[in-house]
Amino acid sequence: MVDGYRDLSHRIETGMRTFPGDPDVSVTSAATIPEDGFSVQEIRCGSHTGTHIDAPSHTEPDGGVLADRPIGQYVFTARFRDVTPCSAREPIGPDRLPDGIDDPDVDIVVLRTGWDEYWATDHRENDRYLDHPYLLPAAARRLREANCGVAVDSLNPDPTPTPAADPDEPDGFPVHHALLGSDLPIIENLTALSGLPERFVLYAFPLPIADGDGAPVRAVARVS
Template identity: 55%
Template sequence: MFRDLSRPIETGMPTYPGDPDVTLAPDATHETDGYATSELRTGTHAGTHVDAPRHTLSEGATIDQVGVGRFAFDAQLVDCRPLAPREAIGPGALPGQNGLDADPLDPAVDLLVLRTGWASHWGSDRYRDHPYLTAAAAERCRELGVGVGLDSFGPDPTPPGPAAETGPARDDEPDGTPAHDALLNDSLPIVENLCELDGLPERFRLYAFPLRLRDGDGSPVRAVAEWKE
């Protein structure tokens, strides 16, 4: 079976605070030109996308320098729910913690897809209040050699929206992008803004191929899950 886990690319879609707005508009039309083309203006991290190491590391690899096979994943779904707004996800939420649990991580897995439940807030300022990975959790992923996929803006905290809409940042939230840095420093993938995770099996293949953007720091993807019934 196949399932699309991607957000539609459309005018006015939510973007990370400060990123470019997305517009998708007709350029040529059948009525005027006899054919149709459209103009798309977007940032490289709009919608469902992958991060290249260059995203947060000035000397990191660009998206076109990463082998295409690195975007076909043996994924494992990790249900982290329930989670409070801006709650930290520690290493204890990950499979194979210290190698002592009854169900250690299969060495074939190269991507943990963390279901936080925050996909349901897409389109509202509350989406900014997603949970995030602690530095210890990101380091644990690095030790396991796995990247992460998330149903949120990313593995680090996002600046909160207007106070009337979302909660304030917590005092213990990290500054900068420590989770990004820990993963991308080892060229481990980060797939952000996934959706439709409910009902997926625990194990599946995930395909998230980026555009071949020269010197790109990331790229929108069509993220597709595949599994056998």
């Protein structure tokens, strides 16, 4: 952390972990100074690469895109909760959410599960990142009642893969539907959350992708 700011983002690199079925990520050289007089990298990735934010259109048929939210609304007052230690595929219920989320000034709950420990630059080396803890539908409903989004240091606030865990959510994305369906933010694949204060400012500006259903962000915590 430097001058009150902490980077909570994973680097975008070739072979990095993606959600199963999403495009692979590659960062390659397209031009070099010795050969071309300048340096350019070619980046190929999906809209939900690395540390990223979801738009409602990610899971909601009539949901809005990232550009529908004014840019200032990507600055969030965050309420932090460390729920470590967590075991593989451990469900997180509403009782483990932080107090004070009904405060109208709180925009998002940031949960530390510790699962960023299993992030691997080359995802073929480690599939344990897929076995992350996840929120129960009741926790998502509690967040929705409090008008709060969620940010996690794992691949997904729902289980991955996404089995039908709720008969009312046959596609297995109850947290996404509860929050994105109410235009509340979801941020995934944060890192370096240990020791954050109970309340801080979270910057998560998305890349301005046309009709973006999601986009990588440089997630930064500002703490005093």
